[in-house]
Amino acid sequence: MKFDLYDFYQKVKTKKILYFYCGPIAHSSIEAASYTLRKHLEFEEAGNSTTQAVFSIFIEQAQNILNYSAEKLGDQEDNQENELRIGVVVIGNEGDGGYFIYCGNRIYTKDIAQLKSKIEAVRNLSKEELKALYKETRRKEPEPGSKGAGLGLIEIARKSSRPLEYNFSTINKSFSFFSIRVVVER
Amino acid sequence: MNNLLIEKTKSTPAIQFDTLSKVLKISGESFPENTAKFYTPVLEWLKVYIEQLDADTEVTVEFEIIYFNSSTSKIFMTIFDMLEDAVENDKKICVNWRCDEKNETAIECGEEFKEDLDVLPFNLIIEGDQ
Numbered sequence: 001m002k003f004d005l006y007d008f009y010q011k012v013k014t015k016k017i018l019y020f021y022c023g024p025i026a027h028s029s030i031e032a033a034s035y036t037l038r039k040h041l042e043f044e045e046a047g048n049s050t051t052q053a054v055f056s057i058f059i060e061q062a063q064n065i066l067n068y069s070a071e072k073l074g075d076q077e078d079n080q081e082n083e084l085r086i087g088v089v090v091i092g093n094e095g096d097g098g099y100f101i102y103c104g105n106r107i108y109t110k111d112i113a114q115l116k117s118k119i120e121a122v123r124n125l126s127k128e129e130l131k132a133l134y135k136e137t138r139r140k141e142p143e144p145g146s147k148g149a150g151l152g153l154i155e156i157a158r159k160s161s162r163p164l165e166y167n168f169s170t171i172n173k174s175f176s177f178f179s180i181r182v183v184v185e186r
Numbered sequence: 187m188n189n190l191l192i193e194k195t196k197s198t199p200a201i202q203f204d205t206l207s208k209v210l211k212i213s214g215e216s217f218p219e220n221t222a223k224f225y226t227p228v229l230e231w232l233k234v235y236i237e238q239l240d241a242d243t244e245v246t247v248e249f250e251i252i253y254f255n256s257s258t259s260k261i262f263m264t265i266f267d268m269l270e271d272a273v274e275n276d277k278k279i280c281v282n283w284r285c286d287e288k289n290e291t292a293i294e295c296g297e298e299f300k301e302d303l304d305v306l307p308f309n310l311i312i313e314g315d316q
Contacts, residue, residue: 027197027219030197030217031195031196031197034197034217035196048288048289048290048291049290049291052253052289052290052291053291055253056253056255056291059217059253059255060255060256063217063257066219131298135298135301135302138259138260138263139263139267139302142260151256151257151259151260152256152257154256155255155256155259
């Protein structure tokens with residue numbers, strides 16, 4: 001069979017995907033993608049607020065993979081600096097000039113309940129309620145096990161134009177796959 | 187006391203804390219790989235600097251940030267709380283939050299910090315292209 005990537009390329013194009021990454025994520029990949037993503041949104045004339053919202057959601061999601069994905073390349077507990085965590089990020093056009101940002105990664109099945117309750121706690125709040133929660137959390141001590149400020153999901157919900165959509169698929173007894181879909185309307 | 191100078195990178199801001207001009211400037215982007223690790227020396231320097239300030243010295247803290255992530259937001263709040271405490275202890279410190287008129291997000295973020303502060307003078311400075 002003749003080697004041809006055109007078919008795959010066409011499929012990606014028809015789904016109006018601006019950015020697609022699946023694999024191990026390093027901080028330097030996020031830095032590099034940031035530059036390209038901003039340029040791309042600029043060429044699309046997405047507008048400053050839309051660009052900032054898409055950019056911010058991308059950073060929070062990519063850093064969530066970097067901090068929390070349960071799928072790792074390389075190394076063990078004693079050398080966290082040397083490990084790469086695996087996930088998938090997809091950004092594309094969503095009707096009428098908006099954008100979708102999908103993100104997915106493996107999680108431990110035992111962590112589903114906690115993550116679910118975190119998302120549920122923000123997904124139906126109004127913009128005003130989210131602002132209040134963001135400010136309140138910003139001055140609180142971070143929760144044990146949190147590598148950031150515990151603000152990432154609130155930030156994502158604030159920048160999202162619609163309630164966050166998410167899903168957990170079972171991989172096996174220990175692992176599940178977490179997917180989240182965020183939409184920014186123009 | 188020595189100045190604190192850290193060069194900017196693609197994901198961390200330039201830190202230019204100059205004890206001679208008494209202008210402490212943070213500028214650029216902030217979404218570090220490890221936010222706590224990057225800002226620990228900054229917070230430590232600030233703590234020592236504030237302690238040795240006398241009541242007559244006027245210090246300006248300049249923020250000129252294009253984008254910052256959520257974990258940086260928490261660090262900035264910690265910095266503002268430190269400065270607010272210092273002002274309550276009669277130190278003369280003010281913050282200039284500078285942003286481009288086209289960067290609505292940065293303007294909004296500045297407003298939200300300002301809303302959460304009581305005594306620290308916090309000036310939102312919106313700049314045009316020129």
